[in-house]
Amino acid sequence: MLCRAGCGACCIEPSISSAIPLHPLGKPAAVRCLHLDVANYCLLFLEASRPAVCNNFQATIDSCGNTQMEAMSILAEWERLTAPDTTNENPNG
Numbered sequence: 001m002l003c004r005a006g007c008g009a010c011c012i013e014p015s016i017s018s019a020i021p022l023h024p025l026g027k028p029a030a031v032r033c034l035h036l037d038v039a040n041y042c043l044l045f046l047e048a049s050r051p052a053v054c055n056n057f058q059a060t061i062d063s064c065g066n067t068q069m070e071a072m073s074i075l076a077e078w079e080r081l082t083a084p085d086t087t088n089e090n091p092n093g
Helices: 068-082
Strands: none
Touching: none
8 A cells, every 4th residue: 555645644643762853852642743744745755864663664554544534543543552551650750
Protein backbone atom coordinates (compact mmCIF):
# COMPACT_ATOMS: atom_id res chain seq x y z
CA MET A 1 0.00 0.00 0.00
CA LEU A 2 1.26 3.50 -0.80
CA CYS A 3 0.96 6.33 1.68
CA ARG A 4 -2.31 8.26 1.34
CA ALA A 5 -1.48 11.69 -0.03
CA GLY A 6 -1.97 14.40 2.58
CA CYS A 7 -2.80 11.97 5.41
CA GLY A 8 0.01 12.60 7.91
CA ALA A 9 -1.44 10.30 10.59
CA CYS A 10 1.91 8.52 11.03
CA CYS A 11 3.53 11.92 11.61
CA ILE A 12 1.04 12.87 14.32
CA GLU A 13 -0.28 9.93 16.34
CA PRO A 14 2.78 7.76 17.13
CA SER A 15 5.37 8.79 19.66
CA ILE A 16 9.02 8.65 18.62
CA SER A 17 11.34 7.90 21.51
CA SER A 18 14.62 8.68 19.73
CA ALA A 19 15.93 12.10 18.83
CA ILE A 20 15.02 13.21 15.31
CA PRO A 21 15.69 16.52 13.53
CA LEU A 22 13.74 19.35 15.24
CA HIS A 23 12.67 16.90 17.99
CA PRO A 24 15.87 16.37 20.02
CA LEU A 25 13.96 14.65 22.83
CA GLY A 26 11.78 12.60 20.49
CA LYS A 27 8.18 13.33 19.55
CA PRO A 28 5.29 12.72 21.96
CA ALA A 29 2.19 10.86 20.81
CA ALA A 30 -0.58 12.95 19.26
CA VAL A 31 1.84 15.82 18.61
CA ARG A 32 2.26 17.00 15.05
CA CYS A 33 5.81 16.45 13.75
CA LEU A 34 7.54 19.74 13.00
CA HIS A 35 8.47 18.38 9.56
CA LEU A 36 4.83 18.02 8.51
CA ASP A 37 3.66 20.87 6.30
CA VAL A 38 0.19 22.45 6.35
CA ALA A 39 -1.01 20.00 3.69
CA ASN A 40 0.19 17.03 5.81
CA TYR A 41 3.18 16.19 3.63
CA CYS A 42 6.51 15.24 5.19
CA LEU A 43 9.16 17.78 4.30
CA LEU A 44 11.86 15.11 4.82
CA PHE A 45 10.17 12.31 2.86
CA LEU A 46 12.79 12.04 0.10
CA GLU A 47 15.67 13.53 2.09
CA ALA A 48 18.68 11.60 3.41
CA SER A 49 18.06 13.21 6.82
CA ARG A 50 14.68 11.47 7.17
CA PRO A 51 14.93 9.42 10.38
CA ALA A 52 15.17 5.63 10.16
CA VAL A 53 12.08 5.24 12.36
CA CYS A 54 10.11 7.15 9.73
CA ASN A 55 11.69 5.34 6.79
CA ASN A 56 10.87 2.00 8.40
CA PHE A 57 7.15 2.71 8.82
CA GLN A 58 5.16 0.70 6.28
CA ALA A 59 1.74 1.90 5.24
CA THR A 60 -0.65 -1.05 5.38
CA ILE A 61 -4.40 -1.39 5.54
CA ASP A 62 -3.94 -2.62 9.15
CA SER A 63 -2.16 0.58 10.19
CA CYS A 64 -3.75 3.10 7.86
CA GLY A 65 -7.29 1.88 7.29
CA ASN A 66 -9.23 3.34 4.39
CA THR A 67 -9.23 7.00 5.38
CA GLN A 68 -7.09 9.49 7.28
CA MET A 69 -9.61 9.40 10.13
CA GLU A 70 -9.28 5.61 10.37
CA ALA A 71 -5.47 5.90 10.30
CA MET A 72 -5.52 8.43 13.14
CA SER A 73 -7.79 6.18 15.19
CA ILE A 74 -5.78 2.99 14.55
CA LEU A 75 -2.42 4.59 15.28
CA ALA A 76 -3.76 6.31 18.42
CA GLU A 77 -5.04 2.95 19.67
CA TRP A 78 -1.71 1.25 18.92
CA GLU A 79 0.05 4.03 20.81
CA ARG A 80 -2.27 3.55 23.78
CA LEU A 81 -1.76 -0.21 23.75
CA THR A 82 2.04 0.04 23.59
CA ALA A 83 2.57 2.99 25.95
CA PRO A 84 4.59 2.24 29.08
CA ASP A 85 2.52 1.50 32.18
CA THR A 86 3.09 4.35 34.62
CA THR A 87 0.30 3.52 37.06
CA ASN A 88 2.72 2.19 39.69
CA GLU A 89 5.31 4.93 39.43
CA ASN A 90 5.96 6.88 42.64
CA PRO A 91 5.73 10.62 41.89
CA ASN A 92 8.07 11.32 44.83
CA GLY A 93 10.86 9.16 43.40
